Amino acid sequence: MKNIKNFALLLGLLATLASCAQASRELDVDKLVNPLKAGDKPDIEIVDPVIAEAPFKLDKAKLDKLSPYVSVYKDARFDPTRSFIVGEDNEYAGKTKITAETYHNATAEEVYTWIVDHLADTGLRVAKKEEIGNQDPLIFIEADGTAHITAIGKQSFMKIDVWTLTAYPGWVRVNYEGTSDKPFGK
16 A cells, blocks of 8 residues: 555656656757848848828917916917817806817926926916815826926916827827916907
8 A cells, every 4th residue: 555655646747857857948049149141031020110191281270279377388289189278167157267288398306396497487387285175286297207296376276297209209288277367369
């Protein structure tokens, strides 16, 4: 009985070792050192990268509507398929409601820094932490290429977000959302 157990154990051990064995491969040292020579064709097909052209367009009418109320970085472009609201705020009389996006061929840091430096041009300023529930009014995340600005005016509030667009390398989107003290159309 003891011999049968030992024999079964030995068979199990041999089966385990056999399953761990791998087939040996021969490596071509020349191919490792010099994988391709001039004129050689690679085993894989090398495809030229597809570069998608950004669909954003210059729209002077939209820019003229938006720029009196918020700081807009140079060469602003717009996506014609996205919503754009700059108009009278039905909730607060005498204010302008803003929900808009601009697109810029620049870096997130460049756009973020410029907007922060030019908030005062449109009557806004960076909010103080205590004014917005002890949250940071200026956030820049270099790794993501994102930035967030909370700006206020006398009776206005504006959230500005900058996003790097991975689908269109070299482009950023700026989202504006909030209200302005300036009545619409003045």
